[in-house]
């Protein structure tokens with residue numbers, strides 16, 4: 069396709085714009101951790117079909133307002149590299165909001181201010197989660213595969229008998245900045261909270277946030293809990309279809325939607341990921357897709373794998389097909405990748421394997437777009 073290639077061998081921007089217009093198709097994105105990220109933003113642009121970076125203002129404690137200068141800086145860096153900055157992952161939700169403490173109103177006011185500022189600089193989608201204390205949990209970040217690549221894994225037996233309050237346990241993915249004493253207080257607070265309390269605190273948050281998101285054109289997209297079950301007695305909400313249905317009813321607006329993470333929800337064998345994506349994308353409640361593959365093992369164990377369907381337990385072609393069928397035109401990013409080709413970097417967030425994943429998914433969508441009507 070000679071006509072698609074510019075003089076410098078790059079995809080011509082107008083062709084990209086035309087492509088999105090013509091097909092109203094998904095927008096491919098890539099997470100970038102800012103200047104300290106070993107993956108340069110210019111490298112991200114070199115992945116064909118890349119639309120936007122996914123980033124955040126780092127180094128600001130949860131609950132505080134982001135300076136306009138720091139948001140503008142990301143926008144300008146993206147623009148200079150020829151990319152958009154339309155997705156934020158994440159604006160963290162302060163623990164006091166999840167716990168329903170009196171101070172939550174202050175943190176919610178700050179959250180609202182962040183939504184307004186992000187909208188001003190062109191952000192269209194904000195990813196967040198409502199997981200108590202910890203984000204994603206894995207038991208090892210560099211499990212060697214047979215081919216010499218390494219993966220993030222979760223082996224249930226490695227978690228047995230571990231106590232996060234012992235002070236001598238650190239698990240990958242956990243915020244190591246928590247001091248032992250702070251962690252103890254947080255666990256005590258959550259110990260007094262029922263799952264229903266957590267639901268009602270989530271509802272309180274949505275009722276304050278979503279009307280603002282609607283006004284400022286920001287699609288809020290909650291990330292499911294990872295893994296999708298309770299750990300260490302901490303409650304988890306966004307774990308399966310029944311709970312996602314309940315979540316979406318808490319505030320019935322297109323602006324209160326999902327970051328559908330195939331690797332998180334797909335870790336529970338009972339979740340039919342393809343059917344769920346079909347249902348929620350049809351309802352226009354998926355704004356952001358995290359596409360990742362996982363190999364499910366016995367019990368509650370899994371290993372993250374390459375995106376290519378035969379490498380894991382999820383069928384990425386089927387996932388893309390239902391999105392395409394339902395006219396999904398939101399954002400997609402390749403989620404965690406393996407470490408390959410001796411790359412050194414942030415586990416799960418190397419350039420090479422995520423670039424392979426992005427191209428694989430873009431290729432599937434190109435095929436689907438060009439064979440429209442022939443399915």
Ligand SMILES: [Mn+2]
Pocket residue numbers: 291329332358403
């Ligand atoms: Mn994810």
